[in-house]
Amino acid sequence: MKAFCRTLAALACWAALDAGAANIEVIVKTAGGQPVEDAALILEPASGNVPKLKTHANIEQRDREFVPYLTIVQKGTAVDFPNRDKIKHHVYSFSPAKTFEIKLYAGKPAQPIVFDKTGEIAIGCNIHDWMEAHVLVVDTPWFAKTGANGVAHIANVPAGAYRLRLWHPRQKAEAEIKRIELTNMPQKRMELALDVAPRAAHAKPPADAGY
Amino acid sequence: MHWLKLERRIAIVFVGLVMLMMLLMLLLVQRSGEQIVLAEAQRQLAAGRMSFQILVDQNRRQLELAASVLASDFSFREAIATQDRPTMLSVLNNHGSRIGARVMMAVAPDGRIMANTQQPRQSGAAFPFAALLRAAEDNGHSSDFVRIADGRIYQVVVVPILAPVRIAWIVMGFPVDNAWAHELSQTSGLEVTLVDAASGSLLASSLPESRYSALTQSAVSLRDTPQQVMLNGHHYHSVVVPLGQQARGILLHSVEKSEAVFRKLHQTLLVTAGAGILLFIMGSLWLARRIAGPANTLAMAAQRIAAGDYSLPIAMRSQDEIGQLAASFENMRLGIAAREQKITRLAYEDSLTGLPNRVRIEDRLNSLDSTTEATIVVLDLDRFAAINDALGHPVGDQLLQQVGARLEQQLPPGQMLARLWGDEFAFLLQGMDKPTVQAFAQTLLVALRAPIEVRGQRLDVSASLGIAFRPADGVDINALLQRAELAMYEAKRRQCGFMLAEEVGPGPSPEDLSLIGEMRDALERREFILHYQPKLDLASGRVTGAEALLRWQHPERGLVPPGRFIPFAERTGFIREITPWLLAEVVAQAATWRREGRAMVLSANLSARDLLDPGLVALVRDQIEQHGLPPEALCLEITESALMEDPALAQAHLTELARFGVKLSIDDYGAGQASLAYLKSLPVHELKIDQSFVRSLASAPKDAAIVQSTIALGHALGLAVVAEGIETAADLAWLRNAGCDIGQGYFIARPMAVSAFADWESGKRAATPEPGKVAVAVKV
Numbered sequence: 001m002k003a004f005c006r007t008l009a010a011l012a013c014w015a016a017l018d019a020g021a022a023n024i025e026v027i028v029k030t031a032g033g034q035p036v037e038d039a040a041l042i043l044e045p046a047s048g049n050v051p052k053l054k055t056h057a058n059i060e061q062r063d064r065e066f067v068p069y070l071t072i073v074q075k076g077t078a079v080d081f082p083n084r085d086k087i088k089h090h091v092y093s094f095s096p097a098k099t100f101e102i103k104l105y106a107g108k109p110a111q112p113i114v115f116d117k118t119g120e121i122a123i124g125c126n127i128h129d130w131m132e133a134h135v136l137v138v139d140t141p142w143f144a145k146t147g148a149n150g151v152a153h154i155a156n157v158p159a160g161a162y163r164l165r166l167w168h169p170r171q172k173a174e175a176e177i178k179r180i181e182l183t184n185m186p187q188k189r190m191e192l193a194l195d196v197a198p199r200a201a202h203a204k205p206p207a208d209a210g211y
Numbered sequence: 212m213h214w215l216k217l218e219r220r221i222a223i224v225f226v227g228l229v230m231l232m233m234l235l236m237l238l239l240v241q242r243s244g245e246q247i248v249l250a251e252a253q254r255q256l257a258a259g260r261m262s263f264q265i266l267v268d269q270n271r272r273q274l275e276l277a278a279s280v281l282a283s284d285f286s287f288r289e290a291i292a293t294q295d296r297p298t299m300l301s302v303l304n305n306h307g308s309r310i311g312a313r314v315m316m317a318v319a320p321d322g323r324i325m326a327n328t329q330q331p332r333q334s335g336a337a338f339p340f341a342a343l344l345r346a347a348e349d350n351g352h353s354s355d356f357v358r359i360a361d362g363r364i365y366q367v368v369v370v371p372i373l374a375p376v377r378i379a380w381i382v383m384g385f386p387v388d389n390a391w392a393h394e395l396s397q398t399s400g401l402e403v404t405l406v407d408a409a410s411g412s413l414l415a416s417s418l419p420e421s422r423y424s425a426l427t428q429s430a431v432s433l434r435d436t437p438q439q440v441m442l443n444g445h446h447y448h449s450v451v452v453p454l455g456q457q458a459r460g461i462l463l464h465s466v467e468k469s470e471a472v473f474r475k476l477h478q479t480l481l482v483t484a485g486a487g488i489l490l491f492i493m494g495s496l497w498l499a500r501r502i503a504g505p506a507n508t509l510a511m512a513a514q515r516i517a518a519g520d521y522s523l524p525i526a527m528r529s530q531d532e533i534g535q536l537a538a539s540f541e542n543m544r545l546g547i548a549a550r551e552q553k554i555t556r557l558a559y560e561d562s563l564t565g566l567p568n569r570v571r572i573e574d575r576l577n578s579l580d581s582t583t584e585a586t587i588v589v590l591d592l593d594r595f596a597a598i599n600d601a602l603g604h605p606v607g608d609q610l611l612q613q614v615g616a617r618l619e620q621q622l623p624p625g626q627m628l629a630r631l632w633g634d635e636f637a638f639l640l641q642g643m644d645k646p647t648v649q650a651f652a653q654t655l656l657v658a659l660r661a662p663i664e665v666r667g668q669r670l671d672v673s674a675s676l677g678i679a680f681r682p683a684d685g686v687d688i689n690a691l692l693q694r695a696e697l698a699m700y701e702a703k704r705r706q707c708g709f710m711l712a713e714e715v716g717p718g719p720s721p722e723d724l725s726l727i728g729e730m731r732d733a734l735e736r737r738e739f740i741l742h743y744q745p746k747l748d749l750a751s752g753r754v755t756g757a758e759a760l761l762r763w764q765h766p767e768r769g770l771v772p773p774g775r776f777i778p779f780a781e782r783t784g785f786i787r788e789i790t791p792w793l794l795a796e797v798v799a800q801a802a803t804w805r806r807e808g809r810a811m812v813l814s815a816n817l818s819a820r821d822l823l824d825p826g827l828v829a830l831v832r833d834q835i836e837q838h839g840l841p842p843e844a845l846c847l848e849i850t851e852s853a854l855m856e857d858p859a860l861a862q863a864h865l866t867e868l869a870r871f872g873v874k875l876s877i878d879d880y881g882a883g884q885a886s887l888a889y890l891k892s893l894p895v896h897e898l899k900i901d902q903s904f905v906r907s908l909a910s911a912p913k914d915a916a917i918v919q920s921t922i923a924l925g926h927a928l929g930l931a932v933v934a935e936g937i938e939t940a941a942d943l944a945w946l947r948n949a950g951c952d953i954g955q956g957y958f959i960a961r962p963m964a965v966s967a968f969a970d971w972e973s974g975k976r977a978a979t980p981e982p983g984k985v986a987v988a989v990k991v
Contacts, residue, residue: 092285094292094374124375126285132375169376 021156022182026190028150028166035150036196038070038134039168043142043154046161046179050074053141056112058082059123059133061089064204066123066133070169072143073135078112090126097121097137122169130204134169159183164190170197218496218503225495226488233484240480244473248466252448256437256464259401260450263462266395267366267454270385271354274368277310278383279352282372291317291325291372291379296334299326307383314365314384318344320377329361342456343369344380355455356405359384364405364414364458387458392417402447402463405454406430414458418442426461433461446470505533509540521548561630563608564615572629572639573688576681585681586648587688588638589695590618590655593673593703594857595634600825602668607634609665614672621658623651637692645680645711652676652709675702676709684712700782704819706855726771727779730763734788738764741796742962745972746814746933747954749947753979754972756812756846758955759797760962761789786818794834798845800965802838809972812874814846819853823860828867835873842872848899850878858889869894876933881921891928897953898925902936905956908945915945922951 028039044050055077060067062084073079081091081102088104097119102109104127115121115137125131136143142162144152159182166175172195182188281287281302290298303315307328315328318338327333338344339360346353347369354368365384371377385391392403396417404416404426411430413423425442433440435451446467452460505527512525521544527537559571567575579585592614599607611634618636622628627639640648655676662669677699679685684694694712702710733739743757763771780786794815801813821827835842847868854861854877865875876897877890881904900921907914918934925932934946937956946954963971 092374094289094378099292122374122376124373129283129373129375 021158022185022188023153023155024157024182024188024190025151025153026144026146026166026192028146028152028168028192028194030195031193035146035148036168036194037146037148037150038068039146039150039152039166039171039194039196040070040072040136041144041146041152041154041192042072042136042138042140042165042167043157043162043180043182044138044140044165045142045158046163050140052076056080059135060084061091061125061131064128064131066125066131069132070134070136070145072145073115073137074141074143075118075137075139076114076116077137078114079135080108080112082108089128089131091123092126093121093123093135095119095121095123098135120167120169128204132199136167157182166192166194168194168196170199171195172197217506218499221499221502222492222495225498226492229491230488233488237477237480237484240477244477248469248473251469252464252466253437255400255469256448256450256462259399259464260452260462263395263399263401263403263460264452266398267460270366271368274310274312274366274383274385275352275354275370277306277312278368278370278381281306281383282370282381288372288374288378292374294325296326300328300331303328303381310383311385312383313386314359314367314382316380316382317372318369318380318382320379325379329359338380338382340367340369343367343382347371347380356387356458357384357455358457363388388415389417391415399462400464402465404461404463405458406461408453408457408459418463426463430459430461439466502533505529505537509533509537512540512544516544516547519551521545521551561615564612564630566615566619566636567627567629569629569631569637572627572631572637575627575639576688576691579681581686582682584641586638586640586643587679587681587691587695588640588648588652588655588709589631589677589679589692589699590636590638590674591676591696591699591703592634593675594823594860595672597823597825597857597860598670598672602665606665606668610663610670610672613663613665614659614674617658617663618655621651621655631692635696637695648678648680649709649711652678656708675699675706677702677712677715678709679712697782704852704856723775723779726776727783727785729765730776730780730785731788733763733765734792736766738766739789739792740764740964741793741800742964743800743813743968744955744962745960745968745975746812747959749943749951749954751979754811754975755953756814757968758814758816758848758962759793759800761793761816762962781818781820784820787820787824790817790821790824791830794830798834798838798840801844802840804969805840805844807969809969810844811972812844812846814848814876816848816850816878817853819850819856822849822853822864823857825864827864828871831868831873832871835871843874846874846876846897848876848878851880851882854889854893862889862893866894881917887924895930897931897933898928899933899935900951905934905936905942905946906938908942909939918946918951919949922949926950 024043026041028036028041030036052074054074057071057073057077057079058081059071059079060082064085064087071079081089083089083106088106090102090104092101093099097117098113098115098121100113102113115135118137118139121135121137123133123135142154142157144154146152161179161181164178164180175192175194180188284302287299287302289295290302299317303317303326307313307315313329316338317325319325322338322341322344324334324336324338340355340357343353343355343357352368352370354366356364357367359365359367364387366387367382367384369380369382372379372381387405392405392415395403402416402418404418405414406412406427407414411427413427413430416423416426418426422442422445429440429442433449433451435453437448437450440447440449440463442463445465447463447465449461449463452462454460508527509525512523515521515523525537525541525544527534529537559567559574561568576585576587595607595610598610611630614634615628615630615636619628622638623640626641629637629639631637640651643651656674659672659674662671664670677695677697679691679695679698681691685691694715694717698710698712698715701715702708740762741759742762743759745754746756746758747753748755761773761777763773763776765771777786780789797813797815801811804811804813817827824830831845831847835845849861849865869875874897875893875895876899877893877895878899879901880898881901898921900918904914904918904921908918922932931952932950933953933955934951935955937943937946937954937958939958942956943954943958960971
């Protein structure tokens with residue numbers, strides 16, 4: 001069933017490409033010109049017609065950190081929280097979009113967490129205060145997050161009108177939603193600005209400190 | 212008292228110096244103490260300030276920690292996240308009471324209060340300290356001292372609640388009150404006060420409440436640098452520490468606390484210094500006494516010496532300068548004592564005989580109690596003047612020495628013999644009754660009877676003694692000597708060896724004594740005058756002569772009777788000065804009257820002393836020759852007793868005078884002891900019967916018989932016989948019948964001055980037809 005679904009999505013994409021698709025590349029920088037990592041770039045089609053592409057994601061706990069820091073998922077995606085550390089973790093979220101708690105566990109929890117509501121979800125570990133992860137649940141399959149160089153790519157976006165939303169877990173102000181028209185152009189480049197606060201000073205102690 | 216001064220002075224100098232030193236030391240200690248106290252106070256203030264700040268910070272961190280612990284509580288976070296207010300309040304209360312936080316709040320990220328334990332019902336109000344939130348946003352946490360709604364001040368911390376992003380703030384506040392201040396005060400060692408930064412009003416303090424107002428008044432002027440401040444008379448060092456936006460901490464260090472240590476040190480030092488000074492005073496006094504003590508001993512020794520007490524030797528064995536001084540003092544003492552002894556000897560000793568002198572005997576007598584019995588015996592050699600004149604002073608001195616030695620042999624033990632002057636000696640006898648004294652006087656006379664040999668010449672000496680008893684005859688030495696001398700003169704006159712003063716009488720009265728004193732002046736002032744009493748030839752009734760009688764016309768007393776002063780003149784020897792004047796006057800008067808045709812024999816009296824005077828003959832001759840008077844016109848009357856003083860010498864002088872031609876008359880015949888044989892040998896021309904016989908002619912038949920026989924005797928010896936004191940016609944007639952040659956007396960005529968006599972004589976001559984010869988008489 002899962003395989004079937006995946007195939008179906010791939011087919012849909014393909015069809016979109018056929019109808020004419022665009023690649024979009026955005027570089028996000030702070031006002032000071034520094035590239036911003038982990039900024040989410042979301043394209044929401046004005047038509048509201050969103051295909052479901054991906055339905056699963058992993059947020060690992062590795063080396064007492066959530067990896068990745070930011071995960072963008074389409075509404076309804078099930079996310080697993082596999083624990084790769086030797087110690088246990090207690091993953092929780094009080095965010096209204098998805099409140100959950102996976103009490104002390106090792107290995108992969110039996111059930112993934114399904115994010116079925118759009119919104120921003122901050123995830124922490126109750127026993128490791130510095131561990132922090134964010135899940136942005138969107139209702140579109142076209143999204144990407146910037147790397148360390150502040151660049152994010154979204155490929156094969158069918159031409160059409162979109163709302164371009166930029167978000168970051170530590171953004172100082174909500175970015176303005178841009179309306180863009182994607183044509184059958186091979187590449188669209190954009191440069192966006194977003195001010196981001198530094199990560200909270202919850203320093204992670206060394207591993208042998210017993211945390 | 213001077214030694215004491217010296218002693219004190221030494222002590223004062225020493226002690227003063229030590230006290231000065233101590234004072235300087237104390238001042239130094241005080242000064243450096245003050246500096247040290249100041250430095251110590253500042254150091255303690257700085258240290259206290261540091262510990263205060265550390266404590267405040269620590270409190271803050273503990274609060275933050277507590278807040279953080281709460282903030283990470285899963286259930287609490289869940290309650291926050293789910294907006295579960297009752298649970299939030301419950302957790303806040305629970306945690307607040309756990310750590311003693313009075314204020315517990317949860318504040319939403321937008322600054323609205325979600326829960327407040329102080330006001331459980333309130334929610335949605337804005338958190339009043341936005342700055343705290345901003346600071347916490349920047350730093351992850353924040354704290355301050357703020358006033359919360361209840362008006363009290365709190366140390367407040369704000370920490371975020373992360374899940375893991377901030378979902379709220381947790382605000383915790385600890386009350387800042389006096390307990391807080393006391394706790395900090397105890398740990399920091401400073402007085403801790405919190406005041407409102409704006410108004411300066413006191414918020415909390417560890418100070419006693421009584422100093423609040425003083426501190427509030429000073430608070431405005433206090434700075435964040437150390438300074439000094441007085442609170443109700445208590446001395447503090449202060450520093451101001453800012454505590455957040457609304458409060459200031461005032462830290463006070465009590466200088467007195469630091470001073471207390473030094474005060475104790477000071478007291479110890481004072482006590483030590485006091486004890487030291489006391490010890491030093493005692494030491495100085497001891498030392499000063501060691502110096503001043505011997506000086507004092509010497510001073511007292513010097514005072515003793517000054518007072519004439521040389522008996523105590525000055526014994527001081529110390530070898531130092533004082534000891535040397537003492538040795539010098541001792542030498543001085545011995546020297547002075549020896550010299551004084553010598554002086555005393557010289558003062559009290561007669562240098563010729565080695566006997567005590569008059570001063571010594573005076574001292575001895577004066578030392579006696581006024582009632583103590585004693586006897587003074589005065590001894591005077593007879594005719595010593597003649598021996599001295601004839602043989603020279605050296606012989607006289609040797610004679611005196613030998614007489615002194617001989618008398619000293621007779622001196623009973625414990626009695627005193629002294630040489631008064633010239634040939635006069637005196638005994639001071641004690642404890643001897645009258646008969647014993649008389650017997651002693653007799654032994655003295657006997658002792659002198661043996662001849663004394665001087666330079667090969669054997670000299671016969673005799674002496675006359677006068678004896679006066681104390682206190683019957685007088686108490687003081689002068690009175691006793693005078694009485695004894697009067698007795699001695701009387702004995703000499705009577706040739707009876709010795710006489711007692713009580714037998715002689717008291718001697719001259721003070722008036723007499725003053726007369727005696729005035730006699731010398733009288734001669735110079737020509738107060739002596741001569742009166743003449745006629746001598747009447749009884750057979751012819753003519754005036755044949757006159758007796759010159761000495762009178763004293765005293766300027767104040769008037770005419771002084773001869774009996775008042777002539778005996779004294781004789782006794783004192785002054786008569787020897789009067790006689791030359793008298794002789795000159797008489798001779799001159801005789802010559803004058805002779806020139807006037809009054810050829811009379813003038814008589815002058817001679818005393819015993821005059822008679823014994825070796826110059827007598829020469830004197831008479833000189834006067835007669837000077838005035839060209841026939842020697843037979845002068846008659847010299849000598850009393851029988853005067854002759855008997857030294858019959859041999861008298862005879863020698865009289866013989867010479869007779870040879871020269873002067874007439875001689877024996878006066879007062881019948882009163883003395885002259886033998887007829889002696890009378891017979893004298894070359895005299897006239898015999899004057901003693902007045903006492905003439906006066907009693909009528910009343911005493913025996914006297915008449917004596918007069919009768921004397922007239923016969925005189926005639927038998929070829930002498931003219933003169934009767935004096937004829938006062939009645941009957942006497943005159945009787946005497947004429949008895950064959951008396953010459954008469955004299957008031958009945959015939961009183962003694963008269965020269966002019967009166969001349970008138971009287973002229974008248975008498977006119978009444979008496981036949982010119983006659985001269986009769987003579989002299990009475991002085």
